[in-house]
Amino acid sequence: MRHTGWRLALLAGLVWMAGSAAATPYWIDWEGNDWPENQGWTRSWGNWNGQHQGPGAYRTLEDGILTYDSLYDDGVYDFYHMFRPGEIDPAPAPGQVFVMSWRLRVEQVIGYADPSVGVSSDDAWLLAFEFGFDRMYSVFENYLPIPFAPGVFHEFEVLSTDMRSYDLRIDGDLVRHGAFQPNIGPSEIAWGEGIQGAASLHHWDRVTFGVTPDPCGLVLLAFLGACCGRKHNSTSSRPAVRTGHSAHAGAALVGLVAPCSLPTAQVGRDRAVAVPELVSRERNCS
Ligand SMILES: [Ca+2]
Numbered sequence: 001m002r003h004t005g006w007r008l009a010l011l012a013g014l015v016w017m018a019g020s021a022a023a024t025p026y027w028i029d030w031e032g033n034d035w036p037e038n039q040g041w042t043r044s045w046g047n048w049n050g051q052h053q054g055p056g057a058y059r060t061l062e063d064g065i066l067t068y069d070s071l072y073d074d075g076v077y078d079f080y081h082m083f084r085p086g087e088i089d090p091a092p093a094p095g096q097v098f099v100m101s102w103r104l105r106v107e108q109v110i111g112y113a114d115p116s117v118g119v120s121s122d123d124a125w126l127l128a129f130e131f132g133f134d135r136m137y138s139v140f141e142n143y144l145p146i147p148f149a150p151g152v153f154h155e156f157e158v159l160s161t162d163m164r165s166y167d168l169r170i171d172g173d174l175v176r177h178g179a180f181q182p183n184i185g186p187s188e189i190a191w192g193e194g195i196q197g198a199a200s201l202h203h204w205d206r207v208t209f210g211v212t213p214d215p216c217g218l219v220l221l222a223f224l225g226a227c228c229g230r231k232h233n234s235t236s237s238r239p240a241v242r243t244g245h246s247a248h249a250g251a252a253l254v255g256l257v258a259p260c261s262l263p264t265a266q267v268g269r270d271r272a273v274a275v276p277e278l279v280s281r282e283r284n285c286s
Pocket residue numbers: 031032033063064065204205206
């Protein structure tokens with residue numbers, strides 16, 4: 001009986017460890033101290049002639065800020081993505097939370113929107129935003145517009161405990177409680193200049209995402225984050241949490257797939273193609 005008890009205890013421990021391993025908190029943090037492609041992100045770009053055609057957007061990295069300028073050609077897209085198969089979602093039972101945040105300034109947009117952010121859960125539920133000059137659109141919520149003050153940096157933050165619903169904060173203010181939508185292409189985060197058929201000048205100061213333990217601790221962690229100030233670039237298992245008014249931006253989307261019904265009809269530009277479709281297209285090519 002003692003052996004049985006020991007084995008049961010061991011089995012229980014292994015099950016617990018397996019669950020814990022699947023739910024290990026992580027944090028991906030790009031702060032603009034180096035090019036994203038040097039910190040684990042994959043760059044995808046192109047123009048109307050196809051993938052990897054042309055130089056992409058004119059990009060500069062200065063003082064921790066990545067600037068995209070694609071005003072010369074609305075056929076340009078140029079974005080980053082990161083594929084983390086089975087490693088995006090928070091664990092349900094321990095009460096973890098997925099957080100992505102990003103700090104972005106949109107200076108000029110030709111078209112309805114051009115900068116983009118998205119996240120695809122491990123079971124391919126998708127959330128994506130596209131940014132105009134003074135508003136953002138929740139792509140898979142019928143392009144719901146969400147306004148913001150134009151021309152200045154904002155901190156955007158998404159939090160989700162189940163990858164089905166999310167809270168969106170802008171500069172610490174809760175502006176949206178919305179929903180992911182089922183899609184294809186799991187476990188991916190993407191951000192950048194994401195629309196083919198629109199052009200822009202815009203600036204990214206920071207993009208981060210990860211899973212943090214215990215959402216009940218978010219308020220405390222937010223407080224600590226505010227006290228500690230910004231942290232700098234790293235890609236690690238550090239479950240740093242930025243939320244509320246201390247929010248750091250983190251962004252992402254991955255594996256978005258490309259509903260054929262994306263933005264085209266709504267923007268009135270029959271050539272417009274969004275990041276999810278581009279990601280899908282490039283995957284099919286690779
Ligand atoms: Ca920065």
